[in-house]
Amino acid sequence: MSGDRFSLLIIGGYGTFGGRLAQLLGDEPRLRLLVAGRSLAKADDFLADLRSPKAGAGRLGSNDLGAWLQAVAFDRDGDLVEQLTRLKPDLVVDASGPFQTFGDDAYKVVQACIGLGIDYADIADSTGFVAGIGGLDAAAKVRGTFALSGLSSLPALSFAAIEAMAPEFSRVDAVAAGIAPSSHVKIGLNVVRAIATYAGKPVAVWRDGRKASGRGLIDDMRVVIAPPGAAPLRSRNFLLVDAPDLALLPQRFAGLQSSFTGVGTEPQALQRLLALSARLVRLKLLPSLMPFSPLLQRASHRFAVGDHRGGMFVRLDGLDAAGKSLTWGWHLIAEGDDGPFIPITGVAALVRRLLQGIRPEAGARPATEELQLADFEAEFRRFQIATGIRRENEAACPPLYQRVLGSAFERLPPAIAELHSVGQAGGARLASGRARTERGGGLLARLIAGIIGFPPAGEDVPVAVRFAADGETEIWTRNFGGKTFRSLQLEGKGRDRHLLAEVFGPFRVLLALVPDGEKLRLKVRGWRFCGLPLPLFLAPGGDTYEEERDGRFHFHVEIGGRLTGLVVRYTGWLVVE
Template sequence: MSGDRFSLLIIGGYGTFGGRLARLLGDEPRLRLLVAGRSLEKADDFVADLRTPKDGAEGLGSNNLGAMVQAVAFDRDGDLIEQLTRLRPDLVVDASGPFQTFGKDAYKVVEACIGLGIDYADIADSTGFVAGIGGLDASAKAKGTFALSGLSSLPALSFAALDAMAPHFSRIDNVAAGIAPSPHVRIGLNVVRAIATYAGKPVAVLRNGRPASGRGLIDAMRVTVAPPGVTPLRSRKFLLVDAPDLALLPQNLADLKSSFTGVGTEPQPLQRLLSLAARLVRFRLLPSLLPLSRLLQRASHSFAIGEHRGGMFVRVGGLDHEGRRLTSGWHLIAEGDDGPFIPVIGVEALVRRLLTGVQPENGARPAAGELQLADFEAAFRRFSITSGIRMECEEARLPLYRQILGTAWERLPPAIAAMHAGGARVASGRAQVERGGGLLAGIVARVIGFPPAGEDVPVTVRFAIDGNKEIWTRDFGGKPFRSWQVEGQDRDRHLLTEVFGPFRVLMALTPDGQRLRLVVRGWRFLGIPLPMFLAPGGDTYEEERDGRFCFHVEIGGRLTGLVVRYTGWLVVEG
């Protein structure tokens, strides 16, 4: 350490990700934090802003600045030995980029750090850069230093998620990972430039166990990002991107047959235009999208439409230890502006480890496998970030609600879990039914068969199983109506689908204390998607009250007003 504090130099320290790293570590009194970049003026402005208290910023360095923070000029094209010797950092973190464009002297900063015995880490997302850093391994070991590349979402976090799921498999056949940024997050120019370098160009992937060439921002897969117990992101297509995982996965998984890494942006029509532009590069109508980077960035900022939520997934397929087909998925959702902190959380975890004396092994290598999922999850608690794992065995289907909820099933109160335990069963109890008074509400209620209004109405629900469906026959005082439920497929994946006559309603299952909420995420009439602002809404939930299963179902809409509301309790017979 330099003096009494650990000295950390962040190259690109006032940029999109370097600035967030500085905010994450700003509360650490054991740090001397050097915010570095080519412009000393911009670094000074950032540090001044960091020192200014801001309402609601607790935990991100602004209200509790304990680190010694200093703005410094640093030019990666200048005399690196002189600059590093003068600044005397214990650790250099490169948060600049785009690493894809560093050229023939790509590792000059790493080499300078190793030569001076300074530890190094970066958040590189360039396949070539991350995979190639191992060429400096011998010199790093000889100097007693470490150099970790790719300590970011891909590959550090993705490999941590993969490592958490791997023990469930006897063989892993395929791995896919993707990032879905919030449309309201202002993407940095370097991120856009990085993507533009390979748009429409060959990207090395695995197919059928053999090396193959994918097409950057053209090849796609559809995924619904859905952590257990959280309202999912809307289903979207992820376009193939060139990420370090594509090079590192075959080195770590001998039986791997296919690989994919992608980005899924909103709004999807804008992403389709980006994919069309990539096709122009593929067919050599454009040499590259790199000159259009600023235009692409402005377009992403101008069309910030959709939910202010972002996410990430890692999906693994293969065989379990009994030889059955198994799919496992780790999902993450970040609310609001919290998503862009994820790429630097791995570096934050590394720094906090170093401050406690936990040192990585010496040598230069990719950061895949360097951190565990628990390291990231501990940091997620400072944010509105939720993650979890889903397991799906094709030959041993779980009961419907347990299948959809995944690990969130364990949070259900016993009475709710018992009601959804699966199999044919009968439950009975009492209910109060209220009907809407509007003409359209009455028509909808009659079409579906909702019960008439009544107080203290005897109610019976019979559950039957038909393949992967649950058929619910509800009888309110001798007035039955039927619906059936199933897990959604394709774009409706991880949603509960309930069918009432010609209507199909898609709902997210979200545990909330003693309640299980059913949140409408879409609806259809005769298979035709209908606008969400007209969707049947209302406060619908199940809860445990005094050890008994209780329900509160409310169905209505902007056009109909209240259609029906029924509340009450049920007890499983037998």
């Protein structure tokens, strides 16, 4: 400890991830935070912005009451012993990179820290660097220090998710993990360079129970990221990336059959172009994508389209205790600019544990067993981040809404959960109540309402709804004062996975089920006409939700669009008979 404060040196402290770590820890009064980089001027400018009230909003408390912040110059190619001796850190965090390009003397910072008895951690995502740090284990133990590598999304967070799910399995056969950054996040050049190093090059993976050669940024898998209770990300392809998990997983699971780590970027068209470029490298028509890293970075910034949301998934396939096939998936979605904070939440959790006197064992190793999922989730509470685990292949067939919502179904108010607890095939329920209906006046709105059979406008109309389960489909038959119309509801498949699909004649509307306090909101995420996808901005929408009020189920359904205006709105209550 330096005086009364714990001294933390962040190498790359004003960079993409080091800067965010400084933001996340800047409100901690027990810290002396040294923001380091080659340019002292850039470090000073960064801290000036960090100390501003605007920077602190929502992330940091008052810096007068928070960490003691200092900008310092640090050159990893200079005299490391002299610099570290002068700065006297208790912990060094290397947030620079790309670790893939550190060369023959890749561990010189780690070795200098160990030699001086200084603890070390990094957010490396280089397979070779993370897997090889164990070569310094004996030296670290002699000095009584720890050196933890890979305290990032892959492998620290992914392994924490794996360990949360593994007890449910008697055998794990396959592990897949992937990161889906928001297209609106400004990706740092070092991140792009790291990816470019293995584009089109062989990547060591596990297939059919043995080591095999994958194709970087070419091999792929399609995944829908959908934490229970959150609107899913759009289905996307993930391209194979070289991550430490690929080397570490076979050590964790004896008999592992396959492994995959990937990245799924938006827009997908740009990612397909990246995959094509990787194929040119594989065919030796290009030596490498490294020279194109600045161009790739600019392209990712220029084509920032789509939702400002990012995510991550980890999936395990294997057998349960009874020997039956089992698939579980851990999912994460981060809203807006919160996604880039995820890779440094592990370091933040480590620092907070150190401040509480909880210290890792001495030694040098990959950071795959240091933190539990709960440690990360404690850091996630500062952000708009939703996480959860889904059991993907239930042996039984639970009610439709429970299948779509997963564990979030348990959080529904009782009146909503009761109404949607239609049994398995052959089950049916009836609910009745009163409603108020409104109809749009436009010609197209009247035409659509007539085709589907929506009820006419009315006040205090008696309403009855019959819910019938037919296999994996529910048939909803609604009767408003003698006017009947029907729709089919089912769970989306393939690209529409984890969405509720409601079918009205030739139209299929895709809905995300999102619990919101006492309400269950239904948000339109897409629609089809005779199976053909239609533009989302033209989709029928409106404020549609269910809620519990005074212990009774209430509904508010609004259907309309840009072209039609209001088609129909009906609100009211139901009681299950």
